[in-house]
Amino acid sequence: MDLKDKVCVVTGAAQGLGRSFVEILLKNGSKVALIDVNKSLGNELKSTLDQEYGRDRTEFYLADVTSEEDFKGVLEKIVKTFGRIDILCNNAGIINEKHWEKTIAINLGGVVRGTYLALEHMKKENGGNGGVIVNVSSMAGLGPLPMAPIYTATKHGVVGFSRAMAAVSKLANYGVRINILCPWFVKTSLLSSMSSEEHIGSFFPLKGIAETMMQNRGCLEADVVAKAFLVLVKDESKNGDVLMIDPDEAVFVSFPERAKDFSTTPVSLE
Numbered sequence: 545m546d547l548k549d550k551v552c553v554v555t556g557a558a559q560g561l562g563r564s565f566v567e568i569l570l571k572n573g574s575k576v577a578l579i580d581v582n583k584s585l586g587n588e589l590k591s592t593l594d595q596e597y598g599r600d601r602t603e604f605y606l607a608d609v610t611s612e613e614d615f616k617g618v619l620e621k622i623v624k625t626f627g628r629i630d631i632l633c634n635n636a637g638i639i640n641e642k643h644w645e646k647t648i649a650i651n652l653g654g655v656v657r658g659t660y661l662a663l664e665h666m667k668k669e670n671g672g673n674g675g676v677i678v679n680v681s682s683m684a685g686l687g688p689l690p691m692a693p694i695y696t697a698t699k700h701g702v703v704g705f706s707r708a709m710a711a712v713s714k715l716a717n718y719g720v721r722i723n724i725l726c727p728w729f730v731k732t733s734l735l736s737s738m739s740s741e742e743h744i745g746s747f748f749p750l751k752g753i754a755e756t757m758m759q760n761r762g763c764l765e766a767d768v769v770a771k772a773f774l775v776l777v778k779d780e781s782k783n784g785d786v787l788m789i790d791p792d793e794a795v796f797v798s799f800p801e802r803a804k805d806f807s808t809t810p811v812s813l814e
């Protein structure tokens with residue numbers, strides 16, 4: 545996919561991984577709609593990007609991905625302003641094991657909402673141009689993080705939902721690819737919040753497990769993860785694919801075709 549003049553939408557765009565996704569899309573010639581619930585950071589980034597890329601390459605939209613009204617309204621504004629949506633990155637996410645309903649609402653609910661709402665504008669049966677949706681999971685979407693069971697559940701949910709929706713899109717000829725990004729620990733404010741009892745709650749005593757993982761294998765920079773994101777956007781052969789990236793490598797994850805093809809151990813029910 546050539547990114548020149550493509551219209552992209554990134555949620556959680558104001559900082560961290562979302563900001564890096566915005567910047568790599570702009571560097572590749574796209575226009576980007578930034579969605580975030582943090583008004584000050586969003587406006588600050590818009591001003592910075594205006595200086596570097598010009599005022600017409602980006603717009604900032606204040607919206608909460610847990611709000612159907614917010615998210616639906618903002619996507620309609622984006623289509624009205626830019627004419628289309630070619631690329632969506634559902635990136636907004638938090639870690640909060642205390643207020644776990646909020647974590648589920650943002651990390652999984654926000655991804656579901658963004659996928660469904662964007663497909664209404666993107667799918668060819670609606671007169672859309674097709675495109676690609678990248679949903680941001682985590683390596684916690686592939687394996688359990690003991691200090692963050694709810695976060696782990698939401699990220700596993702993003703993988704399962706996105707792989708299923710990729711199959712729907714293929715079967716229904718939406719013309720929209722849906723892929724999943726699973727990064728290792730990345731140096732962002734979300735990762736810093738892991739060090740506060742406020743975010744991890746009763747699992748706080750287990751935070752040393754994550755610290756040991758980072759001591760042993762390091763931490764990623766957001767701009768490196770953005771390169772992996774770009775692979776999922778540009779490679780038109782990828783749909784329903786899961787790209788895992790850690791400090792050593794970036795690899796596509798293979799899932800067995802059938803549940804039975806997982807490594808299994810027979811059990812007698814006699």
Ligand SMILES: NC(=O)c1ccc[n+]([C@@H]2O[C@H](COP(=O)([O-])OP(=O)(O)OC[C@H]3O[C@@H](n4cnc5c(N)ncnc54)[C@H](O)[C@@H]3O)[C@@H](O)[C@H]2O)c1
Pocket residue numbers: 555556557558559560561562579580581582585607608609610635636637638650654680681682683726727728729730731732733734735
């Ligand atoms: N940092 C890591 O170690 C890591 C690793 C793997 C995956 N991830 C995932 O990457 C994504 C981005 O995380 P990050 O590390 O860049 O975090 P971050 O905290 O730096 O940025 C997240 C952004 O999302 C925004 N946001 C939060 N709730 C929102 C809502 N309801 N509506 C709109 N915007 C909202 C925040 O304001 C913030 O700007 C998340 O989905 C996270 O789970 C992070």
Ligand SMILES: CCCCC[C@H](O)/C=C/C=C\C/C=C\C/C=C\CCCC(=O)O
Pocket residue numbers: 639681682683684685686687688689691692727728729730734735738754
């Ligand atoms: C409290 C965590 C805050 C950041 C979470 C973020 O999404 C990063 C997660 C990165 C990696 C850990 C996830 C899962 C570990 C379990 C299994 C993966 C295999 C571990 C390994 O490869 O060594």
